[in-house]
Amino acid sequence: MERNVNYVLIGGIFFAILIGLIVFILWFGRISFNEDKFRIYTITTSYDISGIAVKTPIKYKGITIGHIKHIGFDTTQLGVVKITLLIQRSIPIAKGSSVLIDSQGLAGLSYLALRQNPKGEIIVNDDDAVLTLDQSFLGKLSDKADSALEEMLGVLGSVEKLLSEKNVKHISSTLTSLDQFSQSLPALSSNINRALESINGELENGAGAMIAPTLYQTQKSLQNLDILLQKTSNLLDKFDDNPYPTIFGEKK
Structure with a gap:
């Protein structure tokens, strides 16, 4: 016994x-055995969701209102994550609302913080129970840093191509040709002036009165050409001294 x-x-x-x-x-x-008290919400996102997992709590105004039920890849879209949430039906949520991955303190546990859309209608039907995932401050900062780095690498690549040995030789040859042309410019200008003086003498004697307007326009065009060539010569001198600020401008 x-x-x-x-x-x-x-x-x-x-x-x-x-x-x-x-x-x-x-x-x-x-x-919980009372899942009928919860509404199922879905999120599809291409963002990184590091820090959250199944059972991660969802909070609104610091109060826990639900948790993550399932996380997996969307079978209909490549590289898109689908998150299923359980949130209390008694909590009114507006259409167009979103959640943000947040944490308690610097080293605290992660959770989803609900952000209501103040202009949206309250979700009544389960078919409308769709939320979006917003990036955190660090996530946005990381994306901007990546974009800035890509742009910087693109600029550096363009500068490298511009300052390649082949282009430098070509620019040097062009500068030499322009320099030779600028040196011959005074003689050319002197010859043009002598020709114009000769034509003016003929015009004063009454010959060639019909071509006076054309000669005046020619003289004006030659003066403009003289000014343009002087500016070009100054620009070439600046480029020869320091090509980078001449092309990209001075840094402020």
């Missing part, structure tokens, strides 16, 4: 420990 009592006692203790273990697992895993 005493042996039977010991078996019953051991069996009762075993079942009590087993029931306690099941209750602990359910409590620790935050499993």
Whole structure:
């Protein structure tokens, strides 16, 4: 009789420990038998979702209102993550609202913070239960840094091509030709002036009165050409001294 009592006692203790273990697992895993009190919301995003997982809590104004039910890839879109949320039906959520991955302190646990759309209508039907995932400040900063780095690399690549050995030789040859032309410019200008003086003398004698307007326009064009060539010569001198600021401008 005493042996039977010991078996019953051991069996009762075993079942009590087993029931306690099941209750602990359910409590620790935050499993709820009242899922009808929750509405299922979905999120599809291409952002990085590091820091969150299944059972990650969802908070609104610092109060926990639900948790993540499932995370996986969207089978209909390449590289897109689909997140399923369970949020209490008693919490009104507007259409167009979003969630943001946040954390408690610098090294705290991550959670999803709900951000209501103040201009949206309240979600009533389960078909409209769609939210968006906003990037955190660090995520936006990282994307901007990546974009800036890509643009900088593109500029450096263009500068490298511009200052390649082949282009430098070509620019040097062009500068030499322009320099030779600018040196011959005074002689050319002197010859033009002598020709114009000769024509003016003929015009004063009454010959060639019909071509006077054309000669005037020619003289004006030559003067403009003289000014343009002087500016070109100054620009070439600046480029020869320091090509980078001449092309890209002075840094402010």
